[in-house]
Amino acid sequence: MEKYRFLLSGSGGQGVISMAVLLAEAASLEEGLTAVQAQSYGPEARGGATRSDVIISDTPIFFPKVRQPNILVALTNEAAGKYLPLIRPGGLLLYDSDLVQPDGRVDARKVGLPMYAAVRETLGRTVAFNICVLGVLLALTETVGPGSIRKRLEKNFDPVYHSSNNRALDLGLELASSCSPYP
Amino acid sequence: MEKYRFLLSGSGGQGVISMAVLLAEAASLEEGLTAVQAQSYGPEARGGATRSDVIISDTPIFFPKVRQPNILVALTNEAAGKYLPLIRPGGLLLYDSDLVQPDGRVDARKVGLPMYAAVRETLGRTVAFNICVLGVLLALTETVGPGSIRKRLEKNFDPVYHSSNNRALDLGLELASSCSPYP
Numbered sequence: 001m002e003k004y005r006f007l008l009s010g011s012g013g014q015g016v017i018s019m020a021v022l023l024a025e026a027a028s029l030e031e032g033l034t035a036v037q038a039q040s041y042g043p044e045a046r047g048g049a050t051r052s053d054v055i056i057s058d059t060p061i062f063f064p065k066v067r068q069p070n071i072l073v074a075l076t077n078e079a080a081g082k083y084l085p086l087i088r089p090g091g092l093l094l095y096d097s098d099l100v101q102p103d104g105r106v107d108a109r110k111v112g113l114p115m116y117a118a119v120r121e122t123l124g125r126t127v128a129f130n131i132c133v134l135g136v137l138l139a140l141t142e143t144v145g146p147g148s149i150r151k152r153l154e155k156n157f158d159p160v161y162h163s164s165n166n167r168a169l170d171l172g173l174e175l176a177s178s179c180s181p182y183p
Numbered sequence: 184m185e186k187y188r189f190l191l192s193g194s195g196g197q198g199v200i201s202m203a204v205l206l207a208e209a210a211s212l213e214e215g216l217t218a219v220q221a222q223s224y225g226p227e228a229r230g231g232a233t234r235s236d237v238i239i240s241d242t243p244i245f246f247p248k249v250r251q252p253n254i255l256v257a258l259t260n261e262a263a264g265k266y267l268p269l270i271r272p273g274g275l276l277l278y279d280s281d282l283v284q285p286d287g288r289v290d291a292r293k294v295g296l297p298m299y300a301a302v303r304e305t306l307g308r309t310v311a312f313n314i315c316v317l318g319v320l321l322a323l324t325e326t327v328g329p330g331s332i333r334k335r336l337e338k339n340f341d342p343v344y345h346s347s348n349n350r351a352l353d354l355g356l357e358l359a360s361s362c363s364p365y366p
Contacts (some may be wrong), residue, residue, distance in 0.1 A: 039207065045211050
């Protein structure tokens with residue numbers, strides 16, 4: 001398989017780390033792939049920025065940090081501004097079209113979808129925003145199957161969240177259904 | 184400061200990753216240190232083992248994976264058997280004295296405390312076991328202050344968990360009060 005290098009970025013409270021852990025666990029524990037997942041906390045973290053790296057492969061992974069993501073998720077303008085220059089040529093940027101206005105000329109496919117607004121309108125609250133983003137990511141990249149994420153959602157979360165998590169995942173899959181897959 | 188290299192290990196469901204994220208966030212977001220935190224998921228993860236690495240320093244950290252921990256936490260026998268040989272000479276092993284019987288001669292200080300039983304008896308359930316372990320770790324190593332962990336517990340968890348989380352942290356601090364600090 002293609003080695004996937006995800007850089008997931010946004011602000012504290014958007015659930016970026018949780019999204020990264022779910023993705024890595026689904027790949028490794030449910031699909032038998034190898035995954036590493038890492039957070040670096042430097043001075044920018046104290047400004048409220050969150051960055052989480054996930055690498056998924058079917059061969060061993062030696063260095064757990066993503067230098068050049070082929071898939072970048074940016075959920076704030078600050079995150080997009082900071083990490084878009086790192087993207088691998090021909091890579092994919094996924095951003096929230098209400099929260100982020102990506103600028104800069106990069107050789108990347110940019111997919112903007114109103115994920116935050118869709119979650120708020122459909123679920124009445126935004127706590128599962130990150131799960132919706134994950135749904136879009138799965139639909140676009142086909143890294144792991146939605147069923148594997150559902151298993152991790154059931155294992156990692158209190159049952160009171162299962163229904164809204166599953167609805168948010170479905171919403172992400174739907175939102176992405178008109179987009180062509182990457183790569 | 185001494186650079187701290189933690190290897191936290193146990194089985195899925197013991198909250199090892201959550202403990203690692205709390206420790207890294209407390210160090211970086213509350214105390215201005217630099218931290219990296221990583222999970223590697225290989226074949227052993229599919230057997231139910233969990234490993235999470237945390238490095239805390241006051242200078243930049245270039246490689247996010249812990250090769251030789253100076254502080255090892257082992258919450259299962261399997262984890263102790265696997266990771267004890269990696270410990271840095273003169274390092275610290277913290278283990279649960281009911282769940283783990285560490286063997287092997289290593290140049291390390293071994294601290295075993297009945298954390299799991301204490302949480303079950305005091306709180307009536309074991310969901311905050313990991314927070315109790317974190318309390319012991321803070322008391323032993325003084326890496327970050329308990330107040331910094333309390334701030335992250337408030338920010339990262341639903342308010343319904345605040346009381347039991349804080350009691351579990353206190354319990355860990357108490358359990359460790361008779362142990363001399365490391366290093």
